[in-house]
Amino acid sequence: MPFVIAVPNELAGGEKRVAAVPEVVQKLVKAGNEVRIEHDAGMSAYYPDRLYADAGARIAFTRAELLDGAQIVLRVQPPTVAEVDQLAGGTIIIGFMNAARNLEAVSRMRDRKITAFALELVPRTTRAQSMDALSSQATAGGYMAALLGAANCPKFLPMLTTAAGTIRPATVLVLGAGVAGLTAIATAKRLGAVVEAYDVRRAAGEQVRSLGARFIELEIDAEAQGGYARELTAEEKEKERQMVSAAVARADVVITTASIPGRRAPLLITRETIETMRPGAVIVDMAAESGGNCELTRPGETVQEHGVTIMGPLNLPARVPFHASQMLAKNLQAFLGLLIDRDGNLVREFSDEILAASLLVHDGVVRHGPTRDLLNGGGS
Numbered sequence: 001m002p003f004v005i006a007v008p009n010e011l012a013g014g015e016k017r018v019a020a021v022p023e024v025v026q027k028l029v030k031a032g033n034e035v036r037i038e039h040d041a042g043m044s045a046y047y048p049d050r051l052y053a054d055a056g057a058r059i060a061f062t063r064a065e066l067l068d069g070a071q072i073v074l075r076v077q078p079p080t081v082a083e084v085d086q087l088a089g090g091t092i093i094i095g096f097m098n099a100a101r102n103l104e105a106v107s108r109m110r111d112r113k114i115t116a117f118a119l120e121l122v123p124r125t126t127r128a129q130s131m132d133a134l135s136s137q138a139t140a141g142g143y144m145a146a147l148l149g150a151a152n153c154p155k156f157l158p159m160l161t162t163a164a165g166t167i168r169p170a171t172v173l174v175l176g177a178g179v180a181g182l183t184a185i186a187t188a189k190r191l192g193a194v195v196e197a198y199d200v201r202r203a204a205g206e207q208v209r210s211l212g213a214r215f216i217e218l219e220i221d222a223e224a225q226g227g228y229a230r231e232l233t234a235e236e237k238e239k240e241r242q243m244v245s246a247a248v249a250r251a252d253v254v255i256t257t258a259s260i261p262g263r264r265a266p267l268l269i270t271r272e273t274i275e276t277m278r279p280g281a282v283i284v285d286m287a288a289e290s291g292g293n294c295e296l297t298r299p300g301e302t303v304q305e306h307g308v309t310i311m312g313p314l315n316l317p318a319r320v321p322f323h324a325s326q327m328l329a330k331n332l333q334a335f336l337g338l339l340i341d342r343d344g345n346l347v348r349e350f351s352d353e354i355l356a357a358s359l360l361v362h363d364g365v366v367r368h369g370p371t372r373d374l375l376n377g378g379g380s
């Protein structure tokens with residue numbers, strides 16, 4: 001049974017990504033599906049309607065036309081309550097859902113019997129790698145963070161030997177060496193900087209070193225379940241702060257990516273540490289959205305404090321929309337491959353471990369325990 005798959009224009013402020021790119025559309029159409037793209041949905045990512053039409057999509061000029069009879073909706077950002085109300089009961093919607101911050105939309109999806117899969121709930125397992133949108137978008141974000149740091153630094157990053165003298169390379173420090181951090185390290189290395197990095201997970205050290213950067217060792221290993229970091233004890237936090245402060249003070253660019261799932265981002269750079277930094281140094285705080293790794297970060301803003309530029313960019317992947325969309329669309333295509341069986345039918349039960357883990361709402365029930373608890377706690 002072929003499906004009608006709809007791709008809306010993302011309306012959230014600053015969002016330039018799109019959930020499907022022409023290359024993926026072509027494959028979905030070839031498999032017998034009807035793909036509809038809302039007019040100009042790919043425009044901000046530089047995929048004009050013409051390319052989608054060439055790939056076999058139908059361009060829908062209104063939301064009603066887009067969604068009429070659509071069984072599957074592919075998105076980047078969570079739907080608003082108004083957007084949920086546009087969907088017919090039973091529609092399957094797949095995208096980032098950021099449930100804890102969108103409880104009203106989640107409860108509306110529950111009440112309207114929408115089936116929602118949240119990309120951020122896809123397990124970080126080897127089997128799920130091709131659908132790991134957190135990783136693909138963190139790659140785009142980490143790359144962009146390194147470029148922002150370089151562009152706002154008053155120094156060259158590489159060593160230069162010129163007739164006007166020799167320039168010493170800049171030092172870039174990356175705090176948190178997960179997916180985003182490793183991409184930031186690789187990017188800063190390519191730009192010629194001397195790169196240092198730190199993570200509470202000791203296993204990250206090997207990856208950091210393999211990129212040619214120096215790993216700052218601390219006698220802590222805080223790797224917890226699933227490869228994520230656990231929260232540090234008060235004593236460990238103090239040790240970490242002292243060591244991080246010394247590294248921050250000698251850096252020209254600091255990129256912070258440290259995060260702990262479901263919690264406020266750990267505070268790694270205090271006001272006092274900033275006072276010890278070199279004039280002209282730059283901090284790019286990738287954790288701005290979840291509270292910031294730096295005490296003086298203002299989410300969405302760039303501020304100057306004690307001669308240091310502190311950037312708290314939001315939605316960095318949207319600043320590389322062409323490739324971030326391409327990667328996300330491929331993640332979604334792989335996800336659809338689990339949802340639709342070889343005969344082109346929707347799988348009857350969502351018992352596959354990846355589908356089960358990422359199923360947020362189905363059949364009038366919020367399936368994700370922590371979100372259900374938040375809703376029951378009066379969150380909506």
Ligand code: NAD
Pocket residue numbers: 124125126128129132134135138175176177178179180181198199200201204226227228229232257258259260261266268
């Ligand atoms: P994340 O965005 O949750 O956190 C970013 C980094 O911050 C992590 O490396 C974490 O250890 C670090 N961090 C947390 N607290 C810190 C502190 N106080 N100081 C310094 N660093 C701190 O992480 P992520 O990039 O989503 O990756 C999380 C884990 O999942 C990693 O181990 C990664 O290798 C793993 N992973 C596995 C797969 C897979 O197997 N398919 C895919 C992606 C990621």
